[in-house]
Amino acid sequence: MKVALIGIGQAGGKVVERLTKFDAEMEFDAVQGAFAINSATPDLQSLEHVETHLIGADRVNGHGVGGDNELGAEIMQSDVQEVLGDLDGHVTSRSEAIFVVAGLGGGTGSGGAPVLVHHLQQVYDIPVYALGILPGRNEGSLYQANAGRSLKTLVREADATILVDNDAWHSQGESVESGFESINQNIAQRFGLLFASGEAVEGVVDSSEVINTLRQGGIAALGYASAPSSDDSTQNIRSVMSVSRQALLTGTSLPEARVGDAALLVIAGKPETIPRKGVEKARRWLEDETESMQVRGGDFPLDSDRIAALVLLGGVERSDRIQEFLDRARAAQRVEDEKAAGDPADAFANDELENLF
Numbered sequence: 001m002k003v004a005l006i007g008i009g010q011a012g013g014k015v016v017e018r019l020t021k022f023d024a025e026m027e028f029d030a031v032q033g034a035f036a037i038n039s040a041t042p043d044l045q046s047l048e049h050v051e052t053h054l055i056g057a058d059r060v061n062g063h064g065v066g067g068d069n070e071l072g073a074e075i076m077q078s079d080v081q082e083v084l085g086d087l088d089g090h091v092t093s094r095s096e097a098i099f100v101v102a103g104l105g106g107g108t109g110s111g112g113a114p115v116l117v118h119h120l121q122q123v124y125d126i127p128v129y130a131l132g133i134l135p136g137r138n139e140g141s142l143y144q145a146n147a148g149r150s151l152k153t154l155v156r157e158a159d160a161t162i163l164v165d166n167d168a169w170h171s172q173g174e175s176v177e178s179g180f181e182s183i184n185q186n187i188a189q190r191f192g193l194l195f196a197s198g199e200a201v202e203g204v205v206d207s208s209e210v211i212n213t214l215r216q217g218g219i220a221a222l223g224y225a226s227a228p229s230s231d232d233s234t235q236n237i238r239s240v241m242s243v244s245r246q247a248l249l250t251g252t253s254l255p256e257a258r259v260g261d262a263a264l265l266v267i268a269g270k271p272e273t274i275p276r277k278g279v280e281k282a283r284r285w286l287e288d289e290t291e292s293m294q295v296r297g298g299d300f301p302l303d304s305d306r307i308a309a310l311v312l313l314g315g316v317e318r319s320d321r322i323q324e325f326l327d328r329a330r331a332a333q334r335v336e337d338e339k340a341a342g343d344p345a346d347a348f349a350n351d352e353l354e355n356l357f
Contacts, residue, residue: 001195001207004091004098007036007050008116009072009109010043011133011180012102018188019101020049028196033090037083037116039075039108040064053086055079055112065107069146072111080119096207097127099191100158104150105135105143114153121157127211130158131191133183134325136166141332148329160214160314162222164253165321190224190253194310197266197300205266205298210312213264213296219317220260223252226308233275236307240267240278241285243309248289252311254321261315262294263287269307274299286311 007016013036020034034050041062044052054062056075065071076083091098100117102109113130120128132154135143154161166179169186197205214220225246227239244265248258265286267279283297290313302308316322 001030001197001210002032002094002096003030003195004033004087004095005031005035005050006087006090006098006100006116007034008076008100008102008112009038009106010040010103011106012036012100012109012113013038013043013047013050013052014180014184015101015131015133015187017047017049018184019192022188022192023195024049026192026196028192030192030195032092032095035087035090037076037108037112038064039072051086051090053083055083055108065111067107067142067146069107069111069150072106072108073115074111075108076112076115080115083116084119084123091124095126097129097211098124099129099131101131102150103133103135104147104154105133105139106146110146110150114150114157117154117157127159127214129214130154130161131187132161132163133187134163134165137328139166141335144329144332145336148326148333151329155217155219155317158217160217160220162214162220162253164222165255165325168253168255187253190222190310193224193268193300193302193308194222194266194312197268197310205264205300209264209296209298213262213294213312213314216261216315218261218315219254219322220312220314221252221254221257221316223247223311223313224308225251226306229269229273229305229307231273233273233278236269236273237275237278237281239307240275240282240309243267243307244282244286244311247309247311248286248313252313254316254319256321257313257316257319258289259291259316259319260313261292263290263292263296263314264310264312265295265297266300266310266312267298267307268300268302268310269304271299271301273307282309
């Protein structure tokens with residue numbers, strides 16, 4: 001699957017950097033163009049594998065928006081034509097989809113991603129998807145409130161929004177910094193394999209399978225699991241079932257999201273080690289578990305001593321995990337509104353009451 005990647009904000013830029021590097025190292029040739037956009041100069045300077053674009057220089061002078069996603073949206077809206085002009089060479093005629101990647105809790109990515117997705121839809125006739133990263137439960141109320149508003153808008157604007165919950169791939173005991181590094185690496189591996197599986201000429205999965213799985217729109221999740229592979233394909237029937245179960249039940253980017261409108265199962269490994277009977281058995285299990293009649297399946301040839309399962313699940317917005325997040329975001333918004341009301345002493349510093357002289 002030929003894709004153009006656009007990262008917005010600090011998290012979005014880092015994920016696109018990792019994805020581009022992973023695609024190059026694996027020689028998949030799925031990433032056709034990679035671009036990072038930010039309002040903070042230092043975040044762009046740390047990127048080596050993608051081209052960059054600074055927005056809002058006249059408003060924030062390269063210092064970022066400080067978590068203010070309304071300002072992030074305003075800056076993107078002001079500079080969007082310049083951004084689209086720079087993107088012209090990165091979204092090529094070979095691109096089959098555009099993925100806009102952003103952390104939904106910050107300022108630039110949270111505010112800028114929905115704006116850019118909206119404008120990309122007006123310019124390109126290929127699907128425009130969002131890859132959104134939700135803040136973990138322990139991140140502050142500002143991040144939760146930002147993510148709630150951003151997600152609501154992204155779901156409306158994008159052809160589909162694939163979510164990654166920061167709590168999904170964060171190991172206990174990790175520091176915040178190492179935790180984000182681990183999450184970014186997991187995202188790069190899983191989505192890199194998804195793009196490549198739709199790219200493989202020899203495989204039975206192609207880009208149309210991915211696009212059709214996401215055709216319903218709304219929110220999607222991606223699951224992954226792997227296990228050692230036997231040289232005898234008949235010995236791998238049980239392994240295929242095991243990794244397929246793990247990918248959906250414990251390895252998904254959106255924990256507890258198991259029911260959806262459509263699903264795609266990709267089994268990756270050496271072609272001679274992938275059992276057809278196992279793939280079909282796993283596909284039927286996935287059909288029952290997700291309560292979907294639109295379950296596609298196939299294999300992805302990969303030179304590896306492991307066998308892996310990717311599960312792309314579309315239409316999961318009714319899951320308990322999403323409802324839990326929305327409740328958290330609404331509560332966080334109330335907290336932020338109370339903060340904005342301010343200290344009564346602030347009344348002496350504002351302009352609502354005129355000075356006597």
